[in-house]
Amino acid sequence: MPHEFDKLRTEISIPGAPSGLPNLTTASKHLTTLAGLTKDLSEAVRYSAEYDSPSSTSD
Numbered sequence: 001m002p003h004e005f006d007k008l009r010t011e012i013s014i015p016g017a018p019s020g021l022p023n024l025t026t027a028s029k030h031l032t033t034l035a036g037l038t039k040d041l042s043e044a045v046r047y048s049a050e051y052d053s054p055s056s057t058s059d
Helices: 002-011 024-050
Strands: none
Touching: 002 024
């Protein structure tokens, strides 16, 4: 998953001025891609928390 984030970092730039903002179609595609990666990351974190962490036995 880190590879996907690194790839996006090079593909999606944040302009320094409003005149450099992407058009609506490009912005929408970027948001869709970021939403998918966020979902994948959320699922990976949840899986890791459920299966990779030791069970807490202290009360």
